[in-house]
Amino acid sequence: MSLTDASAPTTTRRLSTSKAMVEAVAAEMDRDQDVFVMGEDVGAYGGIFSSTTGLLDRFGPQRVVDTPISETAFIGAAIGAAVEGMRPIAELMFADFFGVCMDQIYNHMAKIHYESGGNVRVPMVLTTAVGGGYSDGAQHSQCLWGTFAHLPGMKVVVPSSPADAKGLMTSAIRDDNPVVYMFHKGIMGLPWMAKNPRSVGPVPEEDYEVPIGKAAIARPGTDVTIATLSLSVHHALDVADELADNDIDCEVVDLRSLVPLDTDTILESVGRTGRLLVVDEDYRSFGVSGEIIARVAERDPGMLSAPPMRVAVPDVPIPYARGLEDAVLPTADRIRSAVFGVMGR
Amino acid sequence: MDTATRLDLYRMMVLIRTFEEAILREYHADKKPVFDIGAGAIPGEMHLSAGQEPVAAGVCAHLTSADAVTATHRPHHFAIAHGVDLHRMTAEIFGRVDGLGKGRGGHMHLFDPDVHFSCSGIIAEGYPPALGQAMAFQRRGTDSVAVAVTGEGAANQGAFHESLNLAALWQLPVVFVVEDNEWGISVPRSASTCVTSNADRAAGYGIPGLRVEDNSVEGVHRAAAEAVARARTGEGPSLLEVHTLRLWGHFEGDPQGYRHDLDGVPGRDPLPTYEQELRGDGVLDEATVKSVAAEAADRVEDAIAFARRSPAPDPKAAFDLVFA
Numbered sequence: 001m002s003l004t005d006a007s008a009p010t011t012t013r014r015l016s017t018s019k020a021m022v023e024a025v026a027a028e029m030d031r032d033q034d035v036f037v038m039g040e041d042v043g044a045y046g047g048i049f050s051s052t053t054g055l056l057d058r059f060g061p062q063r064v065v066d067t068p069i070s071e072t073a074f075i076g077a078a079i080g081a082a083v084e085g086m087r088p089i090a091e092l093m094f095a096d097f098f099g100v101c102m103d104q105i106y107n108h109m110a111k112i113h114y115e116s117g118g119n120v121r122v123p124m125v126l127t128t129a130v131g132g133g134y135s136d137g138a139q140h141s142q143c144l145w146g147t148f149a150h151l152p153g154m155k156v157v158v159p160s161s162p163a164d165a166k167g168l169m170t171s172a173i174r175d176d177n178p179v180v181y182m183f184h185k186g187i188m189g190l191p192w193m194a195k196n197p198r199s200v201g202p203v204p205e206e207d208y209e210v211p212i213g214k215a216a217i218a219r220p221g222t223d224v225t226i227a228t229l230s231l232s233v234h235h236a237l238d239v240a241d242e243l244a245d246n247d248i249d250c251e252v253v254d255l256r257s258l259v260p261l262d263t264d265t266i267l268e269s270v271g272r273t274g275r276l277l278v279v280d281e282d283y284r285s286f287g288v289s290g291e292i293i294a295r296v297a298e299r300d301p302g303m304l305s306a307p308p309m310r311v312a313v314p315d316v317p318i319p320y321a322r323g324l325e326d327a328v329l330p331t332a333d334r335i336r337s338a339v340f341g342v343m344g345r
Numbered sequence: 346m347d348t349a350t351r352l353d354l355y356r357m358m359v360l361i362r363t364f365e366e367a368i369l370r371e372y373h374a375d376k377k378p379v380f381d382i383g384a385g386a387i388p389g390e391m392h393l394s395a396g397q398e399p400v401a402a403g404v405c406a407h408l409t410s411a412d413a414v415t416a417t418h419r420p421h422h423f424a425i426a427h428g429v430d431l432h433r434m435t436a437e438i439f440g441r442v443d444g445l446g447k448g449r450g451g452h453m454h455l456f457d458p459d460v461h462f463s464c465s466g467i468i469a470e471g472y473p474p475a476l477g478q479a480m481a482f483q484r485r486g487t488d489s490v491a492v493a494v495t496g497e498g499a500a501n502q503g504a505f506h507e508s509l510n511l512a513a514l515w516q517l518p519v520v521f522v523v524e525d526n527e528w529g530i531s532v533p534r535s536a537s538t539c540v541t542s543n544a545d546r547a548a549g550y551g552i553p554g555l556r557v558e559d560n561s562v563e564g565v566h567r568a569a570a571e572a573v574a575r576a577r578t579g580e581g582p583s584l585l586e587v588h589t590l591r592l593w594g595h596f597e598g599d600p601q602g603y604r605h606d607l608d609g610v611p612g613r614d615p616l617p618t619y620e621q622e623l624r625g626d627g628v629l630d631e632a633t634v635k636s637v638a639a640e641a642a643d644r645v646e647d648a649i650a651f652a653r654r655s656p657a658p659d660p661k662a663a664f665d666l667v668f669a
């Protein structure tokens with residue numbers, strides 16, 4: 001079974017995003033003895049953001065491995081295990097920590113297949129938590145997916161809903177390539193963090209894949225395309241619901257993966273609406289928002305009846321104090337003003 | 346050890362504990378009935394240092410404001426013991442304009458250049474900058490030293506090992522401090538390394554290594570005296586590991602379900618232990634205990650009141666200060 005549309009699940013069973021992720025990992029561990037999990041606090045703690053809850057009890061310490069704080073070593077180890085045909089899932093607790101281990105990720109995990117002339121595969125998943133909004137400061141609040149997407153050789157998935165979190169995880173584990181699976185803390189449905197209501201949603205019980213590289217129309221509309229990802233999808237949907245009363249019909253495109261990027265769906269949407277707003281919780285310059293606008297401009301700048309706009313983190317580190325952080329994150333307020341801007345109102 | 350030194354160590358430990366208890370109170374005050382990490386006057390992660398006071402008190406007793414300290418995600422005890430401005434540090438924890446970072450940094454990012462203090466939330470990444478501060482001191486012909494602090498979990502990180510090697514190679518005036526509280530979040534030391542003492546790792550880089558047991562503030566004071574003196578007199582770096590105690594959760598809100606050592610923990614609290622010892626030796630009496638506590642409470646509550654009075658930053662200020 002394959003889910004290509006976010007509205008496809010017909011189940012009434014509701015799970016949080018974290019439970020949906022864990023369900024996919026557990027099902028793949030049942031199905032395939034080569035799948036195992038390693039990372040900091042993935043065992044007894046169950047993952048700081050509940051990405052591995054219950055796996056240790058079910059699969060034991062051989063397959064759910066707590067590691068020392070040695071990211072270069074254990075992510076590198078995952079690469080080596082993958083090269084030998086296993087399917088490791090390695091967790092980098094926060095994407096912000098990639099600084100201590102990026103060489104293994106971008107010079108090794110991502111390049112081995114190419115450098116080997118396609119003779120060596122690296123079928124692993126690197127999971128990592130991203131995002132801000134709870135005052136965790138400049139070293140614990142970044143999304144940074146643009147950086148991973150910029151560097152060739154790794155797929156990058158960015159789920160926004162529980163159903164996609166499960167299906168994308170299943171696809172990521174089964175993929176023969178390295179997949180970076182970036183989950184926003186704000187969509188996990190954690191009991192200790194303010195929740196978006198959509199962080200709990202319907203999730204089919206059976207196995208299914210959400211194809212990597214296929215965006216979803218999270219809300220159809222006719223006036224403006226809001227291309228976005230992860231938690232920002234929910235802010236965009238909230239604004240879209242609200243603006244329907246102002247006679248602005250927003251279409252929200254949930255990118256679901258950055259590599260590959262579903263350019264066709266974006267172009268098709270912009271072709272219909274003629275207006276584009278990109279909402280991205282990563283830094284503004286040299287990133288996802290610029291890339292999407294470039295892809296539209298490359299195809300046909302004439303598609304746009306108004307200059308495109310973007311709401312992203314201005315090029316400053318993410319500040320701690322709530323008022324400062326709110327000023328830089330892509331909040332509903334900033335998205336709303338940008339929609340008015342792109343509509344010329 | 347002379348009475349004045351012992352009393353100073355006790356006073357510092359009490360001040361730190363009083364501060365951490367006040368932050369604990371303020372942090373949770375407006376996160377009830379349901380804990381929401383992003384809510385309240387102090388939002389975000391909060392790593393408190395209760396139980397680890399002996400390390401900071403014992404080491405920093407040998408430092409002046411001309412010496413540098415690089416601390417970790419759990420920085421308050423070292424900040425206080427090294428003389429970071431308590432008012433401005435507290436205001437930073439509250440995210441206010443009078444904070445050390447004008448509300449931009451938060452509790453893991455405290456910078457006080459007046460006393461060469463800094464900290465970082467990335468594990469082991471406070472070690473390398475300490476080398477550079479030590480280089481600057483050395484090249485400018487001062488006798489200042491740099492103290493670099495990490496937890497024992499950080500000793501399995503590359504930056505830790507590279508730093509030991511480089512400091513040894515260049516004979517830098519650095520004291521490496523490792524706070525062994527036995528836990529890296531939920532992962533016990535035994536599941537992180539086969540090395541039982543980081544003093545052994547120091548030997549691997551050709552520098553002296555010492556391990557202080559029992560969370561003893563006087564033990565730390567003695568060992569640090571030697572390490573700091575070596576650094577100051579140009580004899581190069583050393584490493585000091587202290588077997589200490591994380592009295593509370595890794596961060597506030599940590600359910601600690603993994604922690605099977607909690608039963609015995611209260612009895613190992615270094616503060617009542619040291620107080621008993623000093624009372625037994627006739628160094629402390631009831632009146633002094635009370636006055637030390639009152640003095641600490643005054644300072645801490647004054648700092649909290651200062652922080653609360655300080656305004657929240659103007660949101661537009663978020664765009665300033667990226668560059669000098």
Ligand SMILES: Cc1ncc(C[n+]2csc(CCOP(=O)(O)OP(=O)(O)O)c2C)c(N)n1
Pocket residue numbers: 040069071093097100418419466467468495496497498499500524526528529530591595
């Ligand atoms: C490079 C990096 N990896 C992981 C983390 C997440 N993390 C924060 S504190 C911590 C445990 C640190 O243990 P230790 O060094 O012993 O210090 P303690 O917390 O016990 O004081 C971890 C894994 C981080 N901040 N940076």
